Amino acid sequence: MEAGLPDRLHREPSSASAGIVHLGLGAFFRAHGAVYVAEAMEAEGGDWGIIGVSLQSPGTRDRLKPQGWAYTAVELGPDGETPRIVEVLRDVLVAPEDARAVLDAMAAPTTHIVSLTVTEKGYCHEPATGRLNRDHPDIRHDLRIPLPKSAPGFLVRALQARRDAGHPPFTVLCCDNLPENGRVVRGVVLDLARLIDPALADWIESEGAFPSTMVDRIAPATTDADLDRLEAATGIRDDAAVMHEPFRQWVIEDDFCGPRPAFEKVGVEMVADVTPFEHMKLRMLNGTHSSLAYLGYLAGHETIAETIADPVFSNFVRRLWRDEIIPVLTPPPGVDLAGYADALHDRYANPGIRHRTWQIAMDGSQKLPQRIFGTIAEGRAAGRDMSGLTLAVAGWIRYVSGRDEKGKAIEVKDPLADKLAAQWTDDPANTVRNMLALSEVFPAVLRDDDGFARALTEALAGLISDGARASVARRGDA
Secondary structure, three states, X not given: OOOOOOEEOOOOOOOOOEEEEEEOOOHHHHHOHHHHHHHHHHHHOOOOEEEEEEOOOOHHHHHHHHHOOOEEEEEEEOOEEEEEEEOOEEEEEEOOOOHHHHXXXXXXXXXXXXXXXXXXXXXXXXXXXXXXXXXXXXXXXXXXXXXXXOHHHHHHHHHHHHHHHOOOOOEEEEOOOOOOHHHHHHHHHHHHHHHHOHHHHHHHHXXXXXXXXXXXXXXXXXXXXXXXHHHHHHOEEOOOOEEEOOOOEEXXXXXXXXXXXXXXXXXXXXXXXXXXXXXXXHHHHHHHHHHHHHHHHHOOOOEHHHHHHOHHHHHHHHHHHHHHHHHHOOOOOOOOHHHHHHHHHHHHHOOOOOOEHHHHOOOHHHHHHHHHHHHHHHHHHOOOOOHHHHHHXXXXXXXXXXXXXXXXXXXXXOOOHHHHHOOOOOOHHHHHHHHHOOOOOOOHHHHOOHHHHHHHHHHXXXXXXHOHHHHHHHHHOO
């Protein structure tokens, strides 16, 4: 090393077999699922090393390779930071560079699980219906060419290779924030497989396994300042480090078609039905995270911790939990939802977690159907006042217009960004009418609800005339 430069984190790569291929090797999985897998191997052994796959770019691979695939996971606690080195990765492949290598890894008989964190939009489905979007450009490509681009395409083609070689299927383990995520992924895989080979779809349907899961850990984007701080503390440079909060939870339906790591020995909750857990998390955490992100951003707050420190937003989110979200939930066994809400508030307020509002605001057209729309529909059907979550939807509409309250341009990151921006008009009623006509975003139960349209129009008009903070203050005090 040159004088004055720190050593770079490095471990000699393990030659042990990999039992898991993971599609979408982003910061969240490396801060959550990969840590659980590493701990399960420590507890009971097994060849459960992970081959990571990037479906987009080589950046993650390029940062990890010089380090022998090792990286640091840093716990950001209220009282300080705790690093640990994770050495569970065996290789990282980049799909656009070599799709065949990815398929070969997935089809290998030593691979028993293919897990995914590709975000909601990565499943190429219609969020309002959960079905495969056959017009998605990656799906059109995957129907023509056996070397796929999409996550569903890789799953189908790898399962096809397994069947043709006489090997059993792998378990598909979705770790994204989708309600009944295993069922959704199973549906898009079967839809695509049936278009390619109906007999293949029948084999996947009878032999495969798609357990649903619930994952929970806040993992904010790693910044250069985070990396510099870690280097100063350890004397080692790790450009692939990930940051995470102390809390973590993983609930998995125990429905695998082959072997699995000893998850239950490291705190994973193995259950028969994950639905109550995922509804609790998607609606209470993800739903309020999105609400705070859009309205907090419009009010000028940079992070969730900064937003929740504003008493107006603290009151608002507590009201969302108490009056709109908890009343339409069935609590998981042994869980006190009011206590869960209090714990969420504390997690949001953790000053060590700088989870940026713009980061959470990404891909809202894919997220809100799962996080907020179902709660609003159920609450309205029960005759409840859903004005707080309706205001959050109005905040999303204002955000995706591409301009904030001061007229400054917003870089909206969403697969439908251009289409969403085109719905904005000078008349709130026309804007709401245009947005509700988007069947790929809004479910029919809300598109056809005139009362919801009126409430959403009123909320949007209030945002435009009074601003986000004043609008939030009215709902928080209600």
